[in-house]
Amino acid sequence: MSGLELGSTQIEATAEGATAATPLPVQVIVPQVWVVSLDRQRSTSSLRDNFYVVLSVPGAYWSDNQNAIKPMTVQVSLVEQTPSGVVGGIYTAADGGVLVAQLAIGKDRRDTGWGYIERPSVAGTYRVLAQVQGLAEGQSEVQTVVAANQALKLTRYGGDKLIVGKGLYSYSSELYVERLINGVVSNGADAVTVNLRCVAAQICETPATVTIPAGQSYAYMSVSGLDAGSTQIEASAAGMDPVYLNAETVAPRLRLQSAPASLAEGQRAAYISVSAEVPGAYWSTNQYPSAPLTITFTSSVPSVGTITDSVTWNANSGNSGYATFTAVAPGTTQITASSPGFTPATSGPITVNP
Known part of the structure; x- marks a missing residue:
């Protein structure tokens, strides 16, 4: 009706x-x-x-x-x-x-x-x-409008200190800078250019700036670990006081991938590689090299088995290139992967059968 x-x-x-x-x-x-x-x-x-x-x-x-x-x-x-x-x-x-x-x-x-x-x-x-x-x-x-008092906040996902591996850079979602308006994380009408630095420049390196886009409240960033030690990351912007977050660069651990447990004499295992683990980082296995690295491989008993001398771990890659293990004669050996600044990784026993 x-x-x-x-x-x-x-x-x-x-x-x-x-x-x-x-x-x-x-x-x-x-x-x-x-x-x-x-x-x-x-x-x-x-x-x-x-x-x-x-x-x-x-x-x-x-x-x-x-x-x-x-x-x-x-x-x-x-x-x-x-x-x-x-x-x-x-x-x-x-x-x-x-x-x-x-x-x-x-x-x-x-x-x-x-x-x-x-x-x-x-x-x-x-x-x-x-x-x-x-x-x-x-x-x-x-409708009430109040004057905007803007500030910055540095946030590490899952904690109050950023941990980054030496020679690596932090996962992109682990560290971000937020825009506060009157004390509350808020989207703002204008873009904000945020200046960044590691207070101890020899410990870590940040991008020079990141931008919080107009209409958004945060921007992510990655930080590279240069040398072991502790420092702070500083974020500042025009008209806002600088803010700080504790950061530490540590020795990452190498992790062996696809090392065999046993092979017959004369056989090969062709896809052995390494990745990194960073103790204390929230995404501890998601930090990658910021520059190419050389990974050295050794066999504890070369007469039992040999392995490729070295491979390259390319920048921005989750794992190194592949090394090949060759079973030479019956017995037991172990392989070790190493690189300067990293804790080496050693496989379990590899048995070569007749």
């Missing part, structure tokens, strides 16, 4: 040969206009605030399920701005777009599309006014 004009009437139901139903009273009323999904609390660094306008019918059993019988135009404006010019207008998109003064409720719908209130320019308060042409209007709650 459609409501056409304000007022009261009755609905009658009749059918040939049937007793007429008792008339049902009907009242057509003005719907309520709601401005929905506003942030309520914003700062001068906030992104645009998205909202929409929706209609409801108080007193109806399904008050939120009545839809427009034809398209409706909704005038939208920013009112009660204190001081004047807290926000500059309403746009069609979260970024870019054009200024608008109206939204639309389509036929068979009860809500508009999204509008986007411009980022605030000063601290203050305002409301959003929505007027359905020739029908009804509604105002939002007061």
Whole structure:
């Protein structure tokens, strides 16, 4: 049933040969206009605030399920701005777009599309006014804008100290810098360029800068371990105090991959390699070389079995190139992989059978 004009009437139901139903009273009323999904609390660094306008019918059993019988135009404006010019207008998109003064409720719908209130320019308060042409209007709650006090925070996932292996760089998700607005991790309207350094430059190395993109709250970074020892990582940005995080470069451990337990005389195992493990790192097996490394292999009893003298572990790779073990004569031997700055890895006994 459609409501056409304000007022009261009755609905009658009749059918040939049937007793007429008792008339049902009907009242057509003005719907309520709601401005929905506003942030309520914003700062001068906030992104645009998205909202929409929706209609409801108080007193109806399904008050939120009545839809427009034809398209409706909704005038939208920013009112009660204190001081004047807290926000500059309403746009069609979260970024870019054009200024608008109206939204639309389509036929068979009860809500508009999204509008986007411009980022605030000063601290203050305002409301959003929505007027359905020739029908009804509604105002939002007061929206409060506070001045943005921005700061940085360095965070190591899973702890308060970054551990990185000498000759390796930390996993990309383990260390990140966050943007704080009034003490809370927040997305901000502007990009922030963050300057980075290791206080003891001989211990570790950071990228010179990372950027927290506009509309985001953090940026990841990797740190390279140069020499064993402890230091701090410093992050700073224009207008913000520097912040620090403890860091330590340690000796990583080599891990042998695919070393055989036994072979017949004359057989070969061709896919022996190494990877690294960094004690104390959250992702302890996900640190890779920042420059190519040479891995040296030895056999404890060369007369029983020999192995490729050395292989290269390429930068940014999870494991080294492959070495080949050759079973020479019956007996038992072990293979060891080593590289300067790493704790060597030694296999279990390798038995060569006749």
